Amino acid sequence: MINSAVLAGLGLAASVILTSGVQAETRITYKSAKAGSSYYQMGVELAEAMKSGTNGEIIVTVEESQGSVQNVMEARGRGGDYVFTTPPALVASAQGAKGPFDGKGSPKFDDIRALFPIPSLTMHFVVSKAAGVEDLSGLEGKTLLLGKGSFGATEGEKYLKLFGLEGKVTLAEVELSNAVPALKNGQIDGFVTAGSWPAPNVVEAAASADVSVLSLSDAQVAETKRTRTVIPAGTYAGQDQDIVTTSLAVVAYSTLAMDEDTAYQLTKTFWETKAKLSESARWWAGVDQGLMGTIEGKIHPGALRYYKEAGFPLTDAQQ
CATH class of the missing domain: 3.40.190.10 (Periplasmic binding protein-like II)
Incomplete structure (x- = not known):
């Protein structure tokens, strides 16, 4: 029969083991x-x-x-x-x-x-290839979705001003979550989004629609005062060249x-x-x-x- 002293010793040992586990x-x-x-x-x-x-x-x-x-x-x-x-x-x-x-x-x-x-939060300018847009200047006269309240929306708006596109692009009143369906049905020509690459909504757009992700020139990158970022070729379906863009750390x-x-x-x-x-x-x-x-x-x-x-x-x- 185990006496009370032995039981107390066992209890103390168990307590030490449990306490050590918690501390670790x-x-x-x-x-x-x-x-x-x-x-x-x-x-x-x-x-x-x-x-x-x-x-x-x-x-x-x-x-x-x-x-x-x-x-x-x-x-x-x-x-x-x-x-x-x-x-x-x-x-x-x-x-x-x-x-x-x-x-x-x-x-x-x-x-x-x-x-x-x-x-990093990486800027993506995604456009339908049917829109025939090769660079940011080609967005003039197009319909673009910026979204609201996000970093991508405010940064996208800033870039339109920086590169002389303010008032020359029609801004769509569509939620960013609906960007891919809106692009596929021709409601918009493109959308702007910021996120880590590969960005899930850009992956979805590239997989289900014929799209391009636009590059910025080095001069444009410098003008944004953001970090120059390269998204490697092959990151998105149909993307056979590196994409030069900007990001926020x-x-x-x-x-x-x-x-x-x-x-x-x-x-x-x-x-x-x-x-x-x-x-x-x-x-x-x-x-x-x-x-x-x-x-x-x-x-x-x-x-x-x-x-x-x-x-x-x-x-x-x-x-």
Whole structure:
């Protein structure tokens, strides 16, 4: 018969084992975009990669977001388990209490630190081949769908102004979600969308309609003041040449509330599993060391440790 002292010892041992298991598991909340969007799907893929790449030591829960401004704003009240995505310019705006953060500044914004880049928001000008459009100037007199409220819509509108097309293009009153059917039935000649490449709605358009994705000249790219981006030939059905376009960087961030070891492990695991991620979802193929230059501001000390070990290019401002 087992006496009470032995039972107490067994209970203590079990308690130590359970407690050790809890301590070994780090839980992270990853806040990115609306459910159903490509960036939400990326979060799901990243969560799976983190779990697999750390043998379950890091568990990531993907949390729906209404957009990058909300993601940055929540950094004021979140703890060390918070990772979020946003274009770097919004972090600078928050730290300077400018733009959408005017009158909403907080010292906690100064603690935001970068971890790693994720697929960029890449501009796509998709047109029906029947429209006979070869470049952006050929959009004059055509009907174009920009959508509303998205980065792609505001950026597309900006490009029409930059390149002398304002008032010379008919803007369709159609939701972007209906772009492909509208293109196929001739309601529009083309649409503008921004997303990681390959963009799901462009894949759908290329597979079901005869379309082209327009390139920008290097001079036009320079005029936009965005990052020059090349979408490789063969990314979309019927695309036999590289597409030169522009993009807006998107980066995964945390804050100094996250401990250095966790930031190190997150960053190390991301880069070490990126090749596998790219095999299952091609948009990760667009992330490489070249995107490190798009990270404005400081990198988290834990992530910095990994980048120095791995020999990544870094600027003085990032360190």
